[in-house]
Amino acid sequence: MEQITIREVAKACGVGVSTVSRAINDHPNISEEKKQRILQKIAELGYVPNNSARNLKRTEGRNIAVLVKGMTNPFFNDMIKVMEADIIDHGYSMVLQHVDPSEDEADVALGLTKEKRLCGIIFLGGIATRTGEKLANIKVPYVVSTVGAPLRKVREKDYSSVSVDDEVEGHKATKFLTDKGRRRIAIFAGAANDTSVGMLRLKGYKRALSEAGIAFDEALVRYLPDEDPEYSYENGYLAAKRLIADGTEFDAIFAVADVMAVGAMRALYEKNISIPHDCSVMGFDGIELSEYCTPSLTTVVQPIKTMASETTGLLFDVLEGDGEHRHLVFEGKIKEREST
């Protein structure tokens, strides 16, 4: 599995992946000199281009759709960049479409498969369980990525998935805080009707509290507002402002997305609540900003790049090989920084 990827070739050559792809496929839009330089580097590194990319001419129909729920979350940006490179590597184009919180991604997917010649679909985030029956109508292979809960009413062998175990990771994050002696841990969860990652992380939070002998207090659970159920700076900021205004006692905040944690830290700062002295803050995701914000953010780091490349890998296994659908679960790691 120590294979050289097209991204590594591109990096070594100082060009983009699509340029490497053009060199391999003898595309007209590349200078002879650049092509030779890239082919030289490919030989040096021992990169083996994907068979399908060499043997199949890219045609109009070779599209992979990526449906993203949660556009405002930078967590998905890094994943999309990796997936796009893989998709180009395999000789396909990426059609990106955002799905609004109120939309059912299965509807969007069905619309796309009818309107365009799609070969496969990647669902990134979202996937409410209400979509189960509709997903059965999707006739191209699909992978569900970073969605913790298994799909209801869809057989495991009919789709692939990549995720962390969100209940376990939510437990890990909360236990980290209880181990530090925090007893009044507020959680900024997903929407109240969330049946996906937000709900699972909340479940892990409850289990960790129970193990630490701390009574669960509903007043410490803050859901996303119904009218704007997105993980965002603003929603983290507003939730923290309300928590402070309520007079609810708290000594830690666990936000189930880094962006909400950053927004929460801003609200604490404005009220002169010292982090981590008066209140510890824990995020979830491991976005780049968690390292650069002030204070820097302790968070559960998901292996973003690996999860992204496994997502496309699973899709191409089914699409191009005789691979079967599989379900991969990765482990998050707590990165301790200044906020706790």
Add this chain to the structure above:
Amino acid sequence: MEQITIREVAKACGVGVSTVSRAINDHPNISEEKKQRILQKIAELGYVPNNSARNLKRTEGRNIAVLVKGMTNPFFNDMIKVMEADIIDHGYSMVLQHVDPSEDEADVALGLTKEKRLCGIIFLGGIATRTGEKLANIKVPYVVSTVGAPLRKVREKDYSSVSVDDEVEGHKATKFLTDKGRRRIAIFAGAANDTSVGMLRLKGYKRALSEAGIAFDEALVRYLPDEDPEYSYENGYLAAKRLIADGTEFDAIFAVADVMAVGAMRALYEKNISIPHDCSVMGFDGIELSEYCTPSLTTVVQPIKTMASETTGLLFDVLEGDGEHRHLVFEGKIKEREST
């Protein structure tokens, strides 16, 4: 021009724009109830769907490509979301492709036009002037968005553009700092060979210094590293660390992108340099984070949403109407916050 947009209809109905589009186009993948509810709201609000969207069936070839240079910059994310909604509104699909810093976007565009049936292209960021001759080979209409410099070797009537005047805005940002009495203003610019927005903002910086009677000092100009010429938290952080390590005296930093300003503030914090007391920090763009970071960031706010919808508007004027190519320049506004 006070027309209701599809986004406003979607918001009023609590659904996504593609759902509204399905209701209008009598698409099968929408429940009768939801369709009626949306059509009712359309009548109420007086929304007039775009003619082309009603009269033309969406076919495989109706793609608009958006080529983004600078994936790590959240500034583009908000623009993409607005543009995507407009593109769907007009009955097209959006093909998003990222362009690596080392790639020539004209090459990427030419590749796409040959491989897929594209109707139009939006270039977001980037566009080195070296691409001039190649752009002449692009046979579909295109709009160049948020690129300050006019394209060389392309006639004005052959493309549209949307931007701010980056020289004027760079001057404005710098003048704001000199008016506050800052004399040793470091600038975190684009790449050293940048001929686009980075270079123009630097030019504005020089003019403002000169007007304030401050001698230009090359030691205060920090360019992006050649090996990773992207506006990013990391590059802002590293530039500030080096500036501090150098022993170069400075009392302000003007970063030509908000993400770099946020990274710079982190480096100042780590060295106990007080913001704004010891060093003022000014950003550029007006990304959402500028409001939520600590300290909050003074920045030149570009009218992100307006610029995005004008970008697609110009494209559709040419594509669907008998509109001519036009060049729109918007004004940035300084938003003063805690960092200055």
